[in-house]
Amino acid sequence: MLRALIKIVGFVIIIAAATLGIARIKQSGETIDILAFGYQISLGPVQILLLFMLLALALWLGLKLIGLAISLWHFINGDETALSRYFAGRRERKGLQALTNTLMAMTAGDGKKAMAEANRSAQLLNAPRLTALLQAQAAVVAQDSNAAAIAFEALIDDPETRFAGITGAMRQRLALDDRRAALKLAEHGAKLQPKNDAILKQLFALQTQSGDWAGATETLALQLKAGHIPRDLHRRRSAVLLMAKSKSNGDDNASMIEANRLSPDLIPAAAAAADQLIKAGQIKEAEKILKKAWKSHPHPDLAAAFAAIDPDETAEDRATRFAPLIKLHPDHRETVVLQAQLMMAMGDMPGAKRALKPLAEADADAQICTLMAAITRDSHAAESRAWLAKAISAPAAPAWVCDKCGHPHENWGPICENCSSVDSLSWAQPTTHSAPRTISAQVLALLEDAQQTDPKNSPID
Numbered sequence: 001m002l003r004a005l006i007k008i009v010g011f012v013i014i015i016a017a018a019t020l021g022i023a024r025i026k027q028s029g030e031t032i033d034i035l036a037f038g039y040q041i042s043l044g045p046v047q048i049l050l051l052f053m054l055l056a057l058a059l060w061l062g063l064k065l066i067g068l069a070i071s072l073w074h075f076i077n078g079d080e081t082a083l084s085r086y087f088a089g090r091r092e093r094k095g096l097q098a099l100t101n102t103l104m105a106m107t108a109g110d111g112k113k114a115m116a117e118a119n120r121s122a123q124l125l126n127a128p129r130l131t132a133l134l135q136a137q138a139a140v141v142a143q144d145s146n147a148a149a150i151a152f153e154a155l156i157d158d159p160e161t162r163f164a165g166i167t168g169a170m171r172q173r174l175a176l177d178d179r180r181a182a183l184k185l186a187e188h189g190a191k192l193q194p195k196n197d198a199i200l201k202q203l204f205a206l207q208t209q210s211g212d213w214a215g216a217t218e219t220l221a222l223q224l225k226a227g228h229i230p231r232d233l234h235r236r237r238s239a240v241l242l243m244a245k246s247k248s249n250g251d252d253n254a255s256m257i258e259a260n261r262l263s264p265d266l267i268p269a270a271a272a273a274a275d276q277l278i279k280a281g282q283i284k285e286a287e288k289i290l291k292k293a294w295k296s297h298p299h300p301d302l303a304a305a306f307a308a309i310d311p312d313e314t315a316e317d318r319a320t321r322f323a324p325l326i327k328l329h330p331d332h333r334e335t336v337v338l339q340a341q342l343m344m345a346m347g348d349m350p351g352a353k354r355a356l357k358p359l360a361e362a363d364a365d366a367q368i369c370t371l372m373a374a375i376t377r378d379s380h381a382a383e384s385r386a387w388l389a390k391a392i393s394a395p396a397a398p399a400w401v402c403d404k405c406g407h408p409h410e411n412w413g414p415i416c417e418n419c420s421s422v423d424s425l426s427w428a429q430p431t432t433h434s435a436p437r438t439i440s441a442q443v444l445a446l447l448e449d450a451q452q453t454d455p456k457n458s459p460i461d
């Protein structure tokens with residue numbers, strides 16, 4: 001650092017002095033007379049400048065020759081490595097320059113130049129691991145997949161650079177959308193470094209995308225063991241994986257019930273487990289599960305499962321049976337909607353309208369508008385039509401929305417249909433224009449069927 005600074009300051013002083021000197025001579029129109037070997041030579045300003053440059057060159061060459069001569073002297077005096085050290089020093093300096101050029105070209109995005117300089121540094125420097133890494137990265141920047149594959153293979157062959165080679169090759173396979181090969185590489189990488197957060201995350205994503213639920217469960221256990229995820233997240237994700245497994249195995253009862261045991265507030269697991277228990281006649285167990293989940297998050301799927309406990313009861317009996325559920329979160333949107341639907345089923349339209357009033361007065365979504373249209377259809381035809389018209393342009397009703405990409409889903413799933421994230425769906429109001437708009441069908445049903453009073457998500461079927 002200090003040497004470089006001294007060099008720069010020296011250079012600036014020389015240039016300044018030379019410029020000043022030449023300017024002075026030019027101004028005065030003087031020349032310099034030199035007496036050498038009995039001759040007198042007169043030099044103008046340009047010749048003086050040339051002379052300076054020649055002298056500098058001679059000085060530089062002289063210093064190089066002195067260095068070589070000293071090395072030769074040491075060699076003659078018995079130091080056998082003196083000459084090779086002299087040339088190796090030069091070679092190393094050139095190699096380091098090539099390495100610097102590679103990094104600069106990579107930063108500038110000039111892949112071709114980066115590859116050429118990386119190859120040069122590999123020839124000049126005796127640092128095979130460093131230059132192999134550099135060659136691989138340069139090939140990636142140059143988007144030369146063949147050269148990159150060869151470079152990563154070389155890294156994988158060396159135990160010291162194997163992990164870097166594997167992750168590099170895996171990223172390359174992912175860029176080429178070759179997920180099978182990427183999965184194999186990720187598995188290999190996780191075996192080498194079972195505590196590495198990045199490789200475990202990538203492996204988990206690839207396993208879930210390929211439907212390898214057993215493998216993903218093992219990776220999840222590794223993430224917990226390495227301390228990358230908290231225990232409650234591990235339990236929830238395990239439940240999501242069990243749900244995925246049970247879906248792919250054609251609704252495997254044991255998995256659904258285990259998923260609910262692991263994560264009682266995972267709505268789809270609670271609803272699915274309750275369904276299985278109802279089919280098996282274990283009504284008390286089903287009620288317990290649904291109440292617990294509702295206490296955590298009121299949701300229409302839970303209400304539908306709760307209604308399925310007694311499909312043939314009267315509307316009044318159903319309202320009585322749902323009362324404890326309503327009391328848990330009386331002001332929650334889903335509770336209010338549920339209460340209105342229960343009242344509609346009993347034919348209590350004024351009561352349903354009163355219940356929905358706070359939601360209808362605020363920024364009513366499509367489902368609220370449709371319910372209001374159904375409630376007012378017989379008593380206030382004009383108001384009903386106004387609600388139908390409003391429903392078409394109203395914001396979408398809550399749906400399963402991906403936390404990562406915002407994509408809304410008709411039904412819950414363990415993986416986002418759009419971005420393949422795992423366990424990313426939450427019950428929320430979609431913000432994108434791609435929200436499922438089943439409202440037109442509902443509106444049509446209302447218009448066509450005078451007896452139809454069960455809009456979307458009604459548990460009172």
Ligand SMILES: [Zn+2]
Binds near residue numbers: 404416417418421
């Ligand atoms: Zn998504």
